[in-house]
Amino acid sequence: MKSQFNYFMPTRILFGPGKLKKLATTPFLPGKKALIVTSSGPSVKKYGYLDRVIEYLKQNNVSSVTFDKILPNPILDHVMEGAQAAKDNQCDFVVGLGGGSSIDSAKSIAVMAKNPGNYWDYVYGGTGKGKPVTGGALPIVAITTTAGTGTEADPWTVITNPQTNEKIGFGNDYTFPVLSIVDPELMVTVPxxxxxxxxxxxxxxxxxxxxxxxxxxxxxxxxxxxxxxxxxxxxxxxxxxxxxxxxxxxxxxxxxxxxxxxxxxxxxxxxxxxxxxxxxxxxxxxxxxxxxxxxxxxxxxxxxxxxxxxxxxxxxxxxxxxxxxxxxxxxxxxxxxxxxxxxxxxxxxxxxxxxxxxxxxxxxxxxxxxxxxxxxxxxxxxxxxxxxxxxxxxx
The missing domain is CATH 1.20.1090.10 (Dehydroquinate synthase-like - alpha domain)
Incomplete structure (x- = not known):
């Protein structure tokens, strides 16, 4: 056994079938206006997940706007566009709804809603400039509809810069979700x-x-x-x-x-x-x-x-x-x-x-x-x- 290590796992997790409805009553939402970050694909709308999240947030006295452009391999441009949407709409937290791409993007958007410049200024590795994230990030709520990345329980986000063909992971203490909802009922529709x-x-x-x-x-x-x-x-x-x-x-x-x-x-x-x-x-x-x-x-x-x-x-x-x-x-x-x-x-x-x-x-x-x-x-x-x-x- 290793004699020295660090343990830091700050995310509150609501786990189990039917847990999505807890979004309507949980006292742990970190704000009153959410930017919902989700996929450009049809699934979250087709199966009613987006509508349910909007309604449950409303029941919990939280208003929301939706940013639904995220690609399966999420890209830098959409991080910057989503961050601008969060600022323009004065959102005080971000909800990532979907698979790893949506939740990862929500984390990166949350960072850029609170920090100047370009997201790649903060990425370490490759052509990233590795600047410190001094402005923190908006609080993040993760609602996963897949069982793949585990991003609801870690700080990591993976974004591609198409201009340089670099797909790089990034994260810090700010990018841990404050709340994650893991409801297996949302996963039964995955092909x-x-x-x-x-x-x-x-x-x-x-x-x-x-x-x-x-x-x-x-x-x-x-x-x-x-x-x-x-x-x-x-x-x-x-x-x-x-x-x-x-x-x-x-x-x-x-x-x-x-x-x-x-x-x-x-x-x-x-x-x-x-x-x-x-x-x-x-x-x-x-x-x-x-x-x-x-x-x-x-x-x-x-x-x-x-x-x-x-x-x-x-x-x-x-x-x-x-x-x-x-x-x-x-x-x-x-x-x-x-x-x-x-x-x-x-x-x-x-x-x-x-x-x-x-x-x-x-x-x-x-x-x-x-x-x-x-x-x-x-x-x-x-x-x-x-x-x-x-x-x-x-x-």
Whole structure:
């Protein structure tokens, strides 16, 4: 056990089926006028989630305006536009409604509603200027309609700068939500393919947080339970999205994965994916992670095997009878089985327009834009090794 670590998890979480209606009565709303940040897609309107949030806020004596331009891979321009909308409408807090893209954008908008200049002035990594956030941020309420990013339980936000092809994570104490509502009933409408993509994002947050050199006892507990729950329940939810038991288990695993991100960190697996989807924004983040995962984790298991056997056990693999040198690779076998169980075994990066000759460019981007994650890897990757991992995924 590590003898030194920090624990900071300030978000109040209302969890469980039917919890959305608590928005109408909770005393913990941080203001009286909200900017609701949500997707440009049809789901939150089609299924009535946006209307319900507006009505529940109204019942709680909170008025609201809606900013509904957020893309699946959210971009810098919309952060700046949303921040201006918050200022123009004198909003005193921000609600992120939807998946990770909407909630991440809400966090970044909350920062820029209180600070001058351009959002990229504050981003650290790549071409970001890394200025301190001296103005704080508007309070953030997160209402997640997916089980993928865990962003309702962490401070992180990922935004793409299309001008520089950089997709960079950012966050600080101000960008923790003050209140998060996790209602699995809002997740039953997610289609099977996106249920799979989102569930694997949460899975890899947990795996990476367990492997990171900054892991700690609490993050380990959350990570291993999330891995177990996702392994068991993600195939169930993909097969039957209306199964509320499975959706609830995945919602909790996702929130746990967010806590892992708050207490530990992703490793460079996420850096590699951010490079892919920065250049190919049509690639869903979870799909990119899956497509990188076998090559990436096989390499890591060979170089730094110490914790992989525990991950395999969390996935239900019996490693006791295996020779010690084979135990880490039981995780790879279990991962392949899970990917097949959720119908993603035939995914290819080439389906999204990624070419093998891009590997050196993608490696440079990953190590520049999200270079900080390489610092907490269990094994220090070289540029040539990163290029090799990309190439292995494109053969």
């Amino acid at each position: 099977p393919k996106f249920t799979a993509f989102q569930g694997m994002d949460a899975f890899f947050h947990s795996v990476e947080g367990y492997l990171a050199t900054v892991s700690q006892p609490a993050s380990d507990q959350y990570a291993l339970e999330a891995v177990t729950l996702i392994t068991k329940y993600l195939p169930v939810a993909v097969a039957d999205g209306s199964n509320l038991e499975a959706r609830t288990a995945l919602a909790w695993a996702n929130t746990e994965a967010g806590m892992v991100e708050s207490l530990s960190s992703c490793i460079s697996h996420h850096s590699l994916e951010h490079a892919l989807s920065a250049y190919h924004p049509g690639l869903p983040h979870g799909a990119g992670l899956v497509l990188l995962s076998i090559a990436y984790f096989s390499f890591m298991a060979g170089k730094s095997p110490a914790r992989f056997a525990n991950l395999a056990k969390a996935m239900g693999k019996n490693v006791i009878d295996l020779p010690q040198e084979q135990q880490p690779f039981a995780f790879i076998a279990a991962l392949k089985k899970l990917i097949a169980a959720i119908g993603l075994q035939d995914l290819k990066l080439s389906d999204y327009g990624v070419k093998k000759e891009e590997a050196p460019l993608l490696a440079r981007n990953a190590m520049s834009a999200m270079g900080g994650l390489f610092a907490v890897d269990p094994y220090k990757l070289s540029p040539e090794e990163v290029t090799g991992i990309f190439e292995a995924c494109l053969e």
